[in-house]
Amino acid sequence: MTSDPRAGSPAGQPARHRARRRPRTRIVLAGAAAVAALGGGTAFACMGGSSGGHSDAAHHPDPAVRLIPASQAPSAPPAQISATRRPTAHPAPSHHRATPAATPTRTPTTRPTPVDSPTTDGGSGSGGSGATANGAAVQQVLALVNKARAAQGLPPYTLLSGLSRAAAAHNQVMADGCGLSHQCPGEPPFYDRDRAQGVSAGAGGENIGEGGPMDDTQQAIASMAVNLTQGMLNEQPPDDGHRRNILSSTYTHIGIAVLRDSSGTVWMTQDFSQ
Template sequence: PVAPRKPTAVPKPTKTAQSPSARSTPKSSVTTVGTTLENQVVSLANAQRAKAGCRPLKHDAELRRAAYGHSRDMVAKDYFDHTSPSGKDAGDRIKAAGFSPVSSWGENIAAGQRTAAAVMKDWMSSSGHKRNILDCSYTHIGVGYASSYWTQVFAAH
């Protein structure tokens, strides 16, 4: 078993200014994207966002692919970082998964937590992770879980 590690957040890149009418608004907070555990994380994140006055995030298949791929890669290559051993970061993974255009993004990772509630509790207890979760400018999320490694990817078009 993997010992719980402190989750880490990656700062988001500078945002491109966008008019409110150009932003897409997700219609549903949780879809059939991902596993039950991953969808629980989306639901819990959206509950926190609702308390903060943010709109719900849409669980996006492309972002889920980027998140799950990163979690799986961390397991396979035995590392815990936002940047892969090959030098790829969340922005690279998001683009490779086909989420485009990207105006802003952020990523949270964690390891060792066994439940959606446990990982969300840890992320909400960390200012950097909480900031990503409660950033109202994000419209989409991807969550990936593999062998107790978690990745949340946030983005907006």
């Protein structure tokens, strides 16, 4: 995980399909090579930095999350998380991916189902054909994030449509075959993707995560998104890049996008800016 001296803060491997097992969570730290494992099948990563740099439809048991530091892998179920902030020169992205047991086979030809909600300025991500928009996941993640910030004496983040659009587009690229990554082939870094959506800020960051499979219901999708976010908040220093992005004293805005693909995998991207 790379850190941005100007970004203040308070204080993986593919999913395997295993029958009737709880989803796994993976977390990979970009730049810092820190991996966390929580008991489940999810993964996530994050990154941040300053503008000058680049920091089945069938029922499944509740997903569990586990964190494994890059330096050491605990015995808990594998989960990957990576957090990155824009460094003064270039921020490193972070992502989180969750892989549930009994994950259905993914159908590359089918577009994932985006689950995004309108932002305060009216923006929201777009989805593939047949996708159904749902703001429950985004609103629950935002509520969890701002509750954690309030506990640290920090002001709440405000949803920004430009950031949410950038996050939604990145979810689609990851789900379309790139996999959990802050920057997919042929894709610009997150800070440039944000700028392309009209977001101009001196500092920014990104958290990404993935987990599943989950049922195609608002409740199931929101549950995974909240699970991934809680895993990030549970990180401990020094491998807590996602947590620091969420609890930054520099950032003031957030963009959140959640998408469920045809295999039941839930993808989430959180973008941050001043």
